[in-house]
Amino acid sequence: MSKLVQALNSARVRGWLYQALFVSGTLAVGWYLVSNTLTNLGKRGVATGFGFLEREAGFEIGESLLTYAASDTYLKALVVGLLNTLTVSAGAVILASILGVAVGVARLSSNWMVGRFAAVFVETVRNVPLLLQLVVWYTIMNRLPSPREAIEVLPHIFLSNRGLKYPVFVEHAGHGWAFLALLLGIAGAIAVVRYGRRHREATGKPFPTLPAALASIVLPPVAVFLASGAPFAFDVPVMAGFNFEGGSSVSPEFTALLIGLSVYTAGFIAEIVRSGILAVPHGQTEAGLALGLSPAKILRLIILPQALRVIVPPLTSQYLNLTKNSSLAVAIGYPDLVSVTNTSANQTGQVVEAVAMMMVVYLVISLAIAGFMNWYNRKVALVTR
Numbered sequence: 530m531s532k533l534v535q536a537l538n539s540a541r542v543r544g545w546l547y548q549a550l551f552v553s554g555t556l557a558v559g560w561y562l563v564s565n566t567l568t569n570l571g572k573r574g575v576a577t578g579f580g581f582l583e584r585e586a587g588f589e590i591g592e593s594l595l596t597y598a599a600s601d602t603y604l605k606a607l608v609v610g611l612l613n614t615l616t617v618s619a620g621a622v623i624l625a626s627i628l629g630v631a632v633g634v635a636r637l638s639s640n641w642m643v644g645r646f647a648a649v650f651v652e653t654v655r656n657v658p659l660l661l662q663l664v665v666w667y668t669i670m671n672r673l674p675s676p677r678e679a680i681e682v683l684p685h686i687f688l689s690n691r692g693l694k695y696p697v698f699v700e701h702a703g704h705g706w707a708f709l710a711l712l713l714g715i716a717g718a719i720a721v722v723r724y725g726r727r728h729r730e731a732t733g734k735p736f737p738t739l740p741a742a743l744a745s746i747v748l749p750p751v752a753v754f755l756a757s758g759a760p761f762a763f764d765v766p767v768m769a770g771f772n773f774e775g776g777s778s779v780s781p782e783f784t785a786l787l788i789g790l791s792v793y794t795a796g797f798i799a800e801i802v803r804s805g806i807l808a809v810p811h812g813q814t815e816a817g818l819a820l821g822l823s824p825a826k827i828l829r830l831i832i833l834p835q836a837l838r839v840i841v842p843p844l845t846s847q848y849l850n851l852t853k854n855s856s857l858a859v860a861i862g863y864p865d866l867v868s869v870t871n872t873s874a875n876q877t878g879q880v881v882e883a884v885a886m887m888m889v890v891y892l893v894i895s896l897a898i899a900g901f902m903n904w905y906n907r908k909v910a911l912v913t914r
Contacts (some may be wrong), residue, residue, distance in 0.1 A: 632651060707895055711746070
């Protein structure tokens with residue numbers, strides 16, 4: 530008994546005991562909820578399980594990166610919705626980052642007009658609900674001219690109420706080998722960068738890292754492309770009847786969602802970038818000017834690398850928010866994961882399983898983004914010795 534009392538008086542033992550009790554209680558509550566749900570569904574004759582994923586979906590999906598037909602399974606339909614979500618999220622992350630950095634730097638401009646325009650942009654997009662912005666962009670896309678009167682944005686690139694039409698490469702076996710050579714070149718460039726860093730740390734002498742890395746990326750695919758006969762041809766969209774033929778297209782729904790997510794998130798990223806730059810002591814700018822560097826080089830070589838340590842953590846949250854906000858695509862008819870899952874749940878009646886899968890997928894995507902950004906944050910963090 531005395532040993533038991535002595536053990537309970539130990540902070541270490543009490544800590545393990547409290548954690549064990551908490552985990553046990555959590556598991557018990559989870560088991561109760563699951564068993565209660567299954568019991569109630571069984572009483573009402575509602576089918577449970579994930580067997581419905583192998584059944585025929587029976588509905589079309591307007592936009593898909595994969596070949597899909599209504600005769601395919603629910604599982605393939607959900608995969609198509611997931612790929613659509615990942616595609617629009619990845620594109621919006623890139624565009625929002627570029628636009629956010631540009632607007633954030635513009636807010637600090639000494640030019641009154643540039644600074645005020647950036648400020649108006651930030652305050653407008655941040656204070657108007659995203660759903661409303663998506664509806665506005667979708668309305669604009671549907672008010673564009675018909676394909677016969679399409680706007681030629683660039684040569685052979687047309688914008689109309691049917692979406693954006695653009696030329697695409699005509700596939701050739703040499704393109705696959707060139708792409709493989711590009712991947713190998715990127716791996717070689719990473720090795721060159723690491724070698725250049727070690728060489729500079731060991732000898733104190735500079736290494737031509739940038740030219741060597743660019744050569745590693747560019748030369749192998751170009752050599753393979755030329756060796757395969759330089760197959761370079763485009764499938765160009767041309768007007769035929771009431772619509773275009775040839776090329777490829779992006780739907781108005783995708784375009785509206787991509788623009789809406791990018792513009793909305795860019796407003797928040799701009800403020801993050803602005804605060805990160807302001808967090809760098811002004812003496813760093815003065816030191817760059819004393820060395821004779823131009824303002825552009827000071828920003829690129831001195832300010833932004835130091836500001837990244839402040840920018841990256843909140844930037845991670847914005848990337849996560851953007852990915853989750855893509856679920857609003859259902860409001861404008863874009864077939865993302867949420868839209869396809871809702872249709873599947875309505876047809877099968879297995880709402881619990883459909884919602885559970887959707888939650889798990891978004892959780893995995895968010896954890897993957899957070900993990901990558903945390904890794905990058907550790908790479909740019911200031912290491913104390």
